[in-house]
Amino acid sequence: MAEVLVLVDHVDGAVRKPTLELLTLARRIGDPVAVALGAGAEATAGVLGEHGAVKVLVSDAPEFADYLVVPKVDALQAAFEAVSPAAVLVVSSAEGKEVAARLALRIGSGIITDATDLEAGDGGPVATQAVFAASYTTKSRVSRGVPVITVKPNSAPVEPAAAAGAVEALAVSFGEGSTGTKVVSRTARESTGRPELTEAAIVVSGGRGVNGAENFPLIEALADSLGAAVGASRAAVDAGWYPHTSQVGQTGKSVSPQLYIASGISGAIQHRAGMQTSKTIVAINKDAEAPIFELVDYGVIGDLFTVVPQLTEEINTRKG
Amino acid sequence: MSLRIVVCVKYVPDATGDRRFADDLTLDREDVDGLLSELDEYAVEQALQIADGADDAEITVVTVGPEDARDALRKALSMGADRAVHVEDDDLHGTDVMGTSLVLARAVEKTGYDLVICGMASTDGVMGVLPALLAERLGVPQVTLLSEVSVNEGVVTGRRDGDTATERLEASLPAVVSVTDQSGEARYPSFKGIMAAKKKPVESLDLEDLELEAGEVGLAGAWTAVDSATERPARTAGTIVKDEGEGAKQLAEFLAGQKFI
Numbered sequence: 001m002a003e004v005l006v007l008v009d010h011v012d013g014a015v016r017k018p019t020l021e022l023l024t025l026a027r028r029i030g031d032p033v034a035v036a037l038g039a040g041a042e043a044t045a046g047v048l049g050e051h052g053a054v055k056v057l058v059s060d061a062p063e064f065a066d067y068l069v070v071p072k073v074d075a076l077q078a079a080f081e082a083v084s085p086a087a088v089l090v091v092s093s094a095e096g097k098e099v100a101a102r103l104a105l106r107i108g109s110g111i112i113t114d115a116t117d118l119e120a121g122d123g124g125p126v127a128t129q130a131v132f133a134a135s136y137t138t139k140s141r142v143s144r145g146v147p148v149i150t151v152k153p154n155s156a157p158v159e160p161a162a163a164a165g166a167v168e169a170l171a172v173s174f175g176e177g178s179t180g181t182k183v184v185s186r187t188a189r190e191s192t193g194r195p196e197l198t199e200a201a202i203v204v205s206g207g208r209g210v211n212g213a214e215n216f217p218l219i220e221a222l223a224d225s226l227g228a229a230v231g232a233s234r235a236a237v238d239a240g241w242y243p244h245t246s247q248v249g250q251t252g253k254s255v256s257p258q259l260y261i262a263s264g265i266s267g268a269i270q271h272r273a274g275m276q277t278s279k280t281i282v283a284i285n286k287d288a289e290a291p292i293f294e295l296v297d298y299g300v301i302g303d304l305f306t307v308v309p310q311l312t313e314e315i316n317t318r319k320g
Numbered sequence: 321m322s323l324r325i326v327v328c329v330k331y332v333p334d335a336t337g338d339r340r341f342a343d344d345l346t347l348d349r350e351d352v353d354g355l356l357s358e359l360d361e362y363a364v365e366q367a368l369q370i371a372d373g374a375d376d377a378e379i380t381v382v383t384v385g386p387e388d389a390r391d392a393l394r395k396a397l398s399m400g401a402d403r404a405v406h407v408e409d410d411d412l413h414g415t416d417v418m419g420t421s422l423v424l425a426r427a428v429e430k431t432g433y434d435l436v437i438c439g440m441a442s443t444d445g446v447m448g449v450l451p452a453l454l455a456e457r458l459g460v461p462q463v464t465l466l467s468e469v470s471v472n473e474g475v476v477t478g479r480r481d482g483d484t485a486t487e488r489l490e491a492s493l494p495a496v497v498s499v500t501d502q503s504g505e506a507r508y509p510s511f512k513g514i515m516a517a518k519k520k521p522v523e524s525l526d527l528e529d530l531e532l533e534a535g536e537v538g539l540a541g542a543w544t545a546v547d548s549a550t551e552r553p554a555r556t557a558g559t560i561v562k563d564e565g566e567g568a569k570q571l572a573e574f575l576a577g578q579k580f581i
Binding site for chain 2 (some may be wrong): 073104131134143182196259270273279288298301302307318
């Protein structure tokens with residue numbers, strides 16, 4: 001069976017969930033060979049093996065942390081040349097897309113980004129994408145070279161599948177351009193204890209209707225009752241009520257959770273572009289005319305300052 | 321010495337209109353108004369600020385697109401860019417991101433540059449990979465997705481906010497930079513700027529000027545193919561209740577029924 005290269009997204013050896021989803025998709029196409037780079041690379045092998053990686057190519061060279069993007073492209077290219085895979089899969093993070101694109105160009109292959117599903121086809125993998133603010137669904141293929149495809153988080157279930165997960169050292173020779181952009185410092189984001197927005201199964205977002213940073217704890221409490229991530233609309237972020245890293249929408253993050261709860265968000269096209277592929281959509285808004293209600297599976301026309309705390313309490317009681 | 325800044329911009333369909341596909345599964349540009357991609361306004365703004373802080377700088381704005389794409393150039397010129405380059409050729413129809421990066425790289429090289437600035441992504445394709453591809457093609461550092469950027473004595477520095485960490489980056493010019501919508505609000509063109517823009521030079525280039533063959537770009541030269549595009553079926557109307565005291569309870573009931581609680 002053909003091999004499929006999967007670039008591992010991990011933090012100091014802790015594999016992030018979207019990579020495990022990629023392994024599920026990779027198995028539809030062939031035998032996953034994982035590529036883990038940077039500090040802790042070898043520590044990823046256990047969990048990758050449990051999720052179907054037949055081989056884990058590792059390199060923990062300091063270049064991956066000290067310089068931006070290009071060292072990872074050099075390494076992925078080295079893995080590509082060592083394995084000759086049928087496809088290369090990468091998580092659709094900002095960095096993942098940049099690494100994938102540069103690799104694709106180097107190996108003379110087309111790239112598809114932000115796939116929401118992947119299946120084996122006669123002429124190679126077929127990718128599903130949601131385009132034009134998710135008003136269209138497209139099926140696309142890479143028509144030249146070995147398909148390089150980035151996949152959005154939450155596009156596939158995490159399915160364990162035992163495989164060897166044999167660790168092999170990856171020899172990388174870094175090119176001249178790899179040290180072009182120096183990472184002078186790196187500050188880890190302070191953990192909120194909540195799941196990361198783009199990979200969370202449930203997202204609870206607040207918008208203009210939250211009416212001030214001081215009211216965002218209402219949204220956070222609801223999120224915590226559901227084990228959810230917190231998002232915000234652009235209006236709330238631009239007003240300074242919540243950090244930009246939590247912005248859901250065309251110019252912020254695109255999310256695709258199992259459940260999306262929008263509170264005090266009208267549902268402008270900008271916001272819809274970032275959440276419309278959510279599986280179940282719920283809205284709480286006092287304006288019955290808000291466009292968000294066109295999207296919902298369940299909507300409550302009401303004051304979020306009443307409904308949200310009551311809902312939080314109700315959930316906590318039911319769980320209690 | 322003059323700092324040569326090139327800003328790459330895109331003319332995109334207005335996202336508030338109905339965007340659709342043409343029969344060849346490329347974007348239907350006939351029935352929808354276009355404009356300068358909002359995310360590129362931030363790139364123009366940062367170019368203007370960097371130019372303001374330099375002894376001597378010239379900003380050239382470049383776009384690849386049909387005749388109407390000139391509107392995007394005019395907008396950037398009215399904001400304050402000095403001159404524009406419009407790459408226009410019938411054979412460019414259907415060009416994918418690989419082809420676009422090739423055309424832009426040639427146009428940028430022909431123009432001459434110390435610094436290339438792009439928006440973080442276009443608001444239509446939203447791939448966000450073009451700046452990285454451009455850096456790869458030009459063989460210069462990529463300093464991308466910056467929420468803060470400055471240039472001093474031939475060195476570009478910036479802040480990149482990633483998923484898990486914030487990084488401070490540094491690279492020597494020449495370099496390719498991309499900026500996010502957090503880099504600073506874009507200015508509105510003044511009346512004076514709009515009038516001045518009419519007199520600014522707009523150079524037109526075609527594939528021959530860039531020494532490119534038709535087969536390297538366009539739909540035929542694309543490295544990806546769209547097999548089908550289906551309009552997403554309208555969502556089946558959801559349940560909507562008015563809160564008369566029981567709204568939260570009803571919603572909790574729904575969430576429990578869906579096994580979220």
